[in-house]
Amino acid sequence: xxxxxxxxxxxxxxxxxxxxxxxxxxxxxxxxxxxxxxxxxxxxxxxxxxxxxxxxxxxxxxxxxxxxxxxxxxxxxxxxxxxxxxxxxxxxxxxxxxxxxxxxxxxxxxxxxxxxxxxxxxxxxxxxxxxxxxxxxxxxxxxxxxxxxxxxxxxxxxxxxxxxxxxxxxxxxxxxxxxxxxxxxxxxxxxxxxxxxxxxxxxxx
Numbered sequence: 671x672x673x674x675x676x677x678x679x680x681x682x683x684x685x686x687x688x689x690x691x692x693x694x695x696x697x698x699x700x701x702x703x704x705x706x707x708x709x710x711x712x713x714x715x716x717x718x719x720x721x722x723x724x725x726x727x728x729x730x731x732x733x734x735x736x737x738x739x740x741x742x743x744x745x746x747x748x749x750x751x752x753x754x755x756x757x758x759x760x761x762x763x764x765x766x767x768x769x770x771x772x773x774x775x776x777x778x779x780x781x782x783x784x785x786x787x788x789x790x791x792x793x794x795x796x797x798x799x800x801x802x803x804x805x806x807x808x809x810x811x812x813x814x815x816x817x818x819x820x821x822x823x824x825x826x827x828x829x830x831x832x833x834x835x836x837x838x839x840x841x842x843x844x845x846x847x848x849x850x851x852x853x854x855x856x857x858x859x860x861x862x863x864x865x866x867x868x869x870x871x872x873x874x875x
Contacts, residue, residue, distance in 0.1 A: 681719050681729060684709050688730035693778050697785045700727065724795045731786045731799040738779055739806060742768050746810065758821060762814045766864060769807055769841045771848045772857040780845050808838050815871075824871055833871060840867055 687709035691700045706713045720726040745765040771777035790796035812834040818824045848855040
C-alpha cells in the first residue's frame with residue numbers, strides 16, 4: 671500500500687530545512703539541491719511541492735514570520751487579560767523583548783530575519799513577507815504604547831505615532847548589532863536598553 675504523505679506537512683518540513691540551511695550557511699546556500707539534502711528528500715520531491723525556488727523561499731519566509739507572530743501573540747493575549755492588569759508594565763516589556771535576540775531561538779530567528787529582509791531588497795517575491803513582519807512589529811509597538819498611555823503609565827500628550835517608529839527602530843537596531851557583533855550586546859544589556867527607553871517615555875513631560 672503506497673505511503674500517504676500530507677502535502678502541508680511536507681511543505682513545512684522543506685521550509686524548516688530551508689531555515690536550517692540559511693541559518694547555518696546563508697541565503698545563497700539554500701539551493702534546491704542543498705535544501706533537498708537537508709530535508710532528506712530527492713530534488714524531484716521538493717519540486718513536487720514547490721513550483722520553483724522562489725516559491726520555496728517565500729513559503730519558508732512565511733513559516734518564519736508565522737513562528738514569530740505566534741509567540742508574540744501569546745504575550746499580547748496576556749497583556750489584554752484583566753487578570754494581569756497589575757503586571758501590565760513588566761508584561762509590556764516582555765512583549766517588546768520578544769523582538770530581541772535574547773536567547774538561542776530568538777537569535778536564530780533574528781539571523782534568519784535579517785537574511786531574508788536583506789534579500790527582499792532585490793527579490794520582489796520576498797518583499798510582501800518582509801513588510802508583513804515589519805508592519806506587524808510596528809502594530810504591536812503602537813498597541814503597547816496606546817495601552818500604556820490609557821493605563822496612565824505614559825504621558826497623555828505622548829506622540830504615539832512618532833514614538834512607535836522610534837521604538838521600532840531601536841528594536842531593529844539592537845537586533846542588527848547583536849547579530850552582526852555577537853558578544854558585544856548581551857541579553858542583559860539589550861533588556862536594560864529597552865527598559866531605559868521605556869522609562870524615558872514614562873518620564874517625558
